[in-house]
């Protein structure tokens with residue numbers, strides 16, 4: 107008889123308490139490398155969401171949080187960074203178990219994550235208002251930047267802790283409180299991480315986590331009347347619902363929905379680096395990255411050479427268990443995502459794309475949601491596979507003849523997130539960068555991120571920016587304070603001042 111092992115069970119974190127779901131239900135979370143359930147997570151409801159938002163709202167109003175100085179908040183956020191640094195290995199393992207990404211990628215992300223907390227921790231006491239050069243006599247006018255209130259953070263499965271951090275750190279240093287709703291596929295690492303939030307010493311209710319599905323949890327959270335800002339990373343379909351919900355509570359919004367980012371290789375580029383950059387751009391994380399460089403435009407004079415380098419390296423990619431150090435490509439995060447990738451391969455072939463390599467599940471791996479790194483060659487940029495975000499390991503390669511043509515091709519997408527430009531010509535690098543419609547341009551590099559640098563895009567990618575200094579404005583609002591410094595008696599109440 108098969109023994110049934112009891113799965114690890116996660117409750118929600120509301121008002122500083124581990125809280126079981128009001129409906130008493132839990133759902134399984136699967137390991138993409140095996141396809142098997144490895145833990146279960148509380149299935150939240152609208153009632154749980156309300157409890158979490160009310161707790162966050164009460165914490166926002168509490169003297170304990172309100173009266174804390176920015177310096178003290180900064181110290182708490184930096185402390186959280188230190189605790190992450192001490193727990194990299196454990197957190198990385200939970201992320202890999204849930205989303206199937208390589209342990210070495212998750213470890214690398216987590217080793218770097220404390221930098222975000224230190225950056226924002228240090229920024230906490232540098233957010234200043236202004237004394238305004240007012241055009242009226244006997245007046246002192248100054249502005250202060252104040253927190254908004256309860257922030258709703260909705261995150262996807264591809265990089266749970268990194269994408270949560272982009273929202274959490276700026277929200278906390280500015281004095282907001284937060285309710286996080288992780289993806290239903292990858293809640294475990296966030297729930298493990300929240301233990302560190304508790305340990306860092308944040309007051310109860312400042313950080314809350316509700317788990318469950320988009321409907322009803324994400325929906326109830328983004329339409330809640332006490333939510334003042336929604337920071338959303340995910341797909342277009344859910345994003346449209348979130349935007350509709352924001353019409354109910356007038357919460358401000360940032361949306362990061364991915365892209366169809368190009369890597370452009372000019373004939374004067376260092377071709378070895380360009381090939382490596384293209385591979386890193388699309389096959390890292392099995393293509394499940396918002397900035398995945400899923401289109402490569404290669405100048406016709408170097409097209410064959412670059413293709414040869416690309417195919418040669420791609421055919422050596424080691425696919426397998428993401429927990430093994432030598433693995434280079436792990437599985438896709440869900441079975442649905444795997445089927446979606448297969449569907450795009452079918453469309454690619456039907457629409458006249460030439461399959462150069464990959465295009466199927468690896469034959470030597472029995473279980474798990476694996477797919478081979480796949481390269482398609484196309485004559486132009488018009489097919490579905492070259493226009494839509496796939497979120498899988500499929501690269502579309504298209505040749506081009508000149509700069510104007512490639513700028514037009516690169517911009518002929520509804521997204522506007524990232525672009526890679528590979529050239530040794532400094533003038534061309536900046537000229538092309540200026541013409542590209544994207545929130546991030548990488549020249550002779552790809553996929554670099556830093557807490558100091560804003561991320562975001564336009565069009566179908568969404569709007570708003572995360573990371574960098576300017577994001578603190580998105581988590582604060584200006585209060586203008588007018589002070590009459592004169593001791594004159596006000597004689598005419600109807601006189602315009």
Ligand code: TXE
Pocket residue numbers: 260261262263264287288289290318319320321323324325328339340341342343344345347348362363364395396397495496497
């Ligand atoms: O995203 P969803 P999915 C893209 C990528 C992918 C597609 C779908 O192309 O194939 O989106 O991915 C929550 N109200 N990206 O299905 O469903 C949901 O519970 C509020 C790009 O995973 O949008 C989860 O927490 N929230 C992207 C989060 O939204 C709702 C990363 C994202 O899930 C909701 C992920 C609702 N009505 C996918 N419905 C990137 N930018 O990197 C769902 N959610």
